[in-house]
Amino acid sequence: VLMSFGRSSYRAMRGTLVVTQQNARLAEALRKERDLAQATLRAKDLFLAGVTHDLRQPVHAMALHLRYLRSLNADQLQPDTIARLCEPMEGAMRAMSSQLTRLLDLSRLEAGEVQPLRRNIALGPVFDAVSAQFDAQAAEKGLRLRLRPLSVSVDTDPRMLQSIVDNLVANAVRYTRSGGVLLAARRRGAYVLLTVMDTGPGFDEASLPELFTAYRRFDDRARSSTTDDGGQGLGLALVRKQADLLGLALHVRSVPGRGSSFTLRLAPA
Helix, strand or coil: CHHHHHHHHHHHHHHHHHHHHHHHHHHHHHHHHHHHHHHHHHHHHHHHHHHHHHCHHHHHHHHHHHHHHHHCCHHHCCHHHHHHHHHHHHHHHHHHHHHHHHHHHHHHHHCCCCCCCCEEEECHHHHHHHHHHHHHHHHHCCCEEEEECCCCEEEECHHHHHHHHHHHHHHHHHHCCCCEEEEEEEEECCEEEEEEEECCCCCCHHHHHHCCCCCCCCCHHHCCCCCCCCCCCCHHHHHHHHHHHHCCEEEEEEECCCEEEEEEEECEC
């Protein structure tokens, strides 16, 4: 009787444990599916909110210029007049294209659709791309863009690293009114440090927790609707997402009125 009771208890306990393990696996699978669905919804909401928020201003600017262009008489359509009207429209188109690219990248990161493709890359081409993209923009603002490359290879995703550096340099050039921007690479122990430093307005320590939040900007009072170049606070949010995905430490320092620096710690190849 005792042996029969023991066998029955063992079968019952074993069945309970099996069911408990199955329930735990099912709950974990459901949790992952729920998280994936929530991430997809956040990405969709972020993209829709971004399209509404970011593209409204350049579309409105283009509509105003088109309305003015249509109001001109035939004898007023001189080449210099058309060129003067087309220039801000082209700027609005570039802003729309840039913002759409950032929104798509950020939405894909939020949805977990992007995975890093690591390989050994030289840092030289990263500096070359920054020079080609921002030299003229910095010179137009009277800024000095200095580059201090390092002959070294690192292990990372080249596209994501270029995106991070481009966004950091773009922010530095956008918000710096005098002085310059420095992009430098240097060795520090077993790592390579990549730093973007500017002489811009900086920010206080209390602003750090919100620094990488999408659509959070700290220069609203200084913005002008006629001169703003389309930055809507997406660059640093994208930088944080990509740095986290690559497992890169990102250190930020800033002194109000004196400038800021953003430093990435890379592993050499």
